[in-house]
Amino acid sequence: MPFFLALGVLFAVLHHLYYTHLNNKEVTTGRGNIFRQQGIANAIGNSLAYIVNALFAAAISIAFVQQFWLRLRSHAGGMSISEMDIMSSCKERMSPISALRAWYIAFGLFVISCLATSMALISVWAPG
Numbered sequence: 001m002p003f004f005l006a007l008g009v010l011f012a013v014l015h016h017l018y019y020t021h022l023n024n025k026e027v028t029t030g031r032g033n034i035f036r037q038q039g040i041a042n043a044i045g046n047s048l049a050y051i052v053n054a055l056f057a058a059a060i061s062i063a064f065v066q067q068f069w070l071r072l073r074s075h076a077g078g079m080s081i082s083e084m085d086i087m088s089s090c091k092e093r094m095s096p097i098s099a100l101r102a103w104y105i106a107f108g109l110f111v112i113s114c115l116a117t118s119m120a121l122i123s124v125w126a127p128g
Helices: 002-022 038-074 081-089 096-105 107-125
Strands: none
């Protein structure tokens, strides 16, 4: 998980540096620097944002599985099937009833699933 997180941060920094480099530079058309053409610049920026999104999603998925099994092992007296079902369904959907029960059963899983849900914001915030 730290590997995917570190790579995600690295690509996010590369994305930022690429757009910082392009800031206040004239857009070229036809001949010239290929990386400053509008279509190519947008494609590179969006590709970097997609890579960041994929790497962060991988880190979040691994963290969810690790937290899930940690919670199962550390629960004193065992855990019921319905509690396990609530914890595992929190990864796919955040319905209000299961989300509130997940707060009670495993707060860490709820936080990780909120992070996974917020990953859609990367494509909104990525300029280009």
